[in-house]
Amino acid sequence: xDISEVRIRKVxxxxxxxxxxxxxxxxxxxxxxxxxxxxxxxxxxxxxxxxLANGEFKDVAHxxxxxFREHLQQVVMEAYVSDVEEETKTPSEE
Numbered sequence: 001x002d003i004s005e006v007r008i009r010k011v012x013x014x015x016x017x018x019x020x021x022x023x024x025x026x027x028x029x030x031x032x033x034x035x036x037x038x039x040x041x042x043x044x045x046x047x048x049x050x051x052l053a054n055g056e057f058k059d060v061a062h063x064x065x066x067x068f069r070e071h072l073q074q075v076v077m078e079a080y081v082s083d084v085e086e087e088t089k090t091p092s093e094e
Contacts, residue, residue: 001025003072006079008036010087018043019083021076031061036080045076 005024011017019036033048049057063069 001068003075006076008080008083010083019080021045021080023072023076034076036076043077043080045073 003023003025004027005022007022009020009022011019016038017035018038020032021034021036022030022032023034024030031048035046035048036043037046047059047062049059051057063072
């Protein structure tokens, strides 16, 4: 499964949530609201989830195998870092 597009929407508020991400697969399937979160050991992604009646959160969509989860994490984080770096460039650097 190819990742066709990654769109980043940064969150400009205090807290651990850094961005919402939309990922398109094979130009045919899209997953919205993947989150980039600041963790103790670095930023990571969290899949879209909903809160259950008992207060727990359950993923709505998620990778089945760890290899694809790692691949998705890598692609999303590379897009996020690139977006942040692009935003911090001064006009003379472009």
